[in-house]
Amino acid sequence: MASSLAALLVLADGRFPAGGHAHSGGAEAACAAGRIHDAATLAEFCRGRLHTAGLVAAGLAAAAALGLDPAELDAAADARTPSPALRTAGRRLGRQLMRAARATWPAPELDALAAAFPRGAHQPVVLGLTARAAGLGPLDAAHVAAYESVGGPATATVRLLGLDPFEASGVLARLAPELDAVAAEAAAAARRARTEGTEALPAASSPLLEIAAEIHADWPVRLFAS
């Protein structure tokens, strides 16, 4: 079944009211530590995040879009997220996306997931089910997750450093081939997970993103929730 390109645009739009704008994807901590200070370091940050947290989120989203058991995927997300600050952020984002998704694309599967996880399931799992409810496929869901993994930090860096928005968009545009490759890898892993279980899903990790998320959560005042 061909999926709707327009539905994909609605879901991936930064204006879709899912609360993502409140999260920097680790960029706020990296800017404060001086690890992101210009477009070049933003690009390197996005690249590192894409191939770790982005790939993992894309795999989970693709698997949920394929119809794998969301509870098992949520447990797989927990195991891939050692940082409690990131698990909390992931569930909060999942809950917010769920609210927007049920209003936009009502579906019994979304209702069932919301009932099973009243405090929120991990965002990529909700994203995958939302894609499914919108008539999109696993590769679409993986694309949205991969794009969100770098779009969030790029937008946040514009606000945090006053980086030229044209430069930030340029960073994202140049990452496009890598985004496509990560989405394809994630969708392929999701298909394997159908027979091999969730262990077939990517588990790429970045120790520094986990550590920095814990440091960031300790700040008394911050612009972004994570």
Next chain:
Amino acid sequence: MTSAPPATPVPAGVRATARIRATADGRGGTALPLLTGEGPLALRRTRGEGAEAGVMLVGAMSAPLGGDHLAVEADVGAGARLALATAAATLALPGRGGAPARYDVRLTLEGDAALRWLPEPLVSVRGSDLRVRTRAELAPGARLLLREEQVLGRAGEPGGLLRSRLTVTRAGRPLLDQELACGPGAPAGWDGPAGLAGHRSLGQLLVVDPAFEKAPAAAAVLGEFAAVTPLAGPAVLVTALAPDALRLRELLDAARRTYGW
């Protein structure tokens, strides 16, 4: 002539497995009914502490080289206590054929078994390509203390390609699943601001203990490059980046005194 020319023989790597089985001996101690090494993996029984049996993995050759496939399999039965260590750092070395080396560790903990797996660092030498797969399967009552230390390159040398995945399940459910990829050939960004950010040593200390169900460990930050993170289960993971192996060990030793045994 239609027959294909004889294939160039590819130098076969070493395949070796070390197997350990620890069981409760019925007298409050731990017996080792199975203790077999192979090739570069030799096993020595060491003095244990109290009910705990000790086993040292002695590298009889510098391995693994590219193409080698080494494995360690340890089963710890209900009531048994085992401490498993290595005598020296493991060096991942380049092979002649260009094939990656593999190092698989499989740990199985039954009932209320307790295992300490505390190997010396893994040093990824320039030009090497190693895939490490560590799996630990725990029964709900089991306790595990696991340390991993990775050092990219010997002194003053860039590291090789290292891919290391650690999967821990408890009562059949995933507890921790992480894959690290670093070095030349790893996905882009591995050494950047969302990667290792120039650090050359990294490590983890994992403590799984049912006691954390009643008294979970609190999250804590240990300086700019290390953190204590309680997992979504009765376990705590300490993750650290460090400029060198010595400082990494200091950090993980301090964490072990706090959370481990």
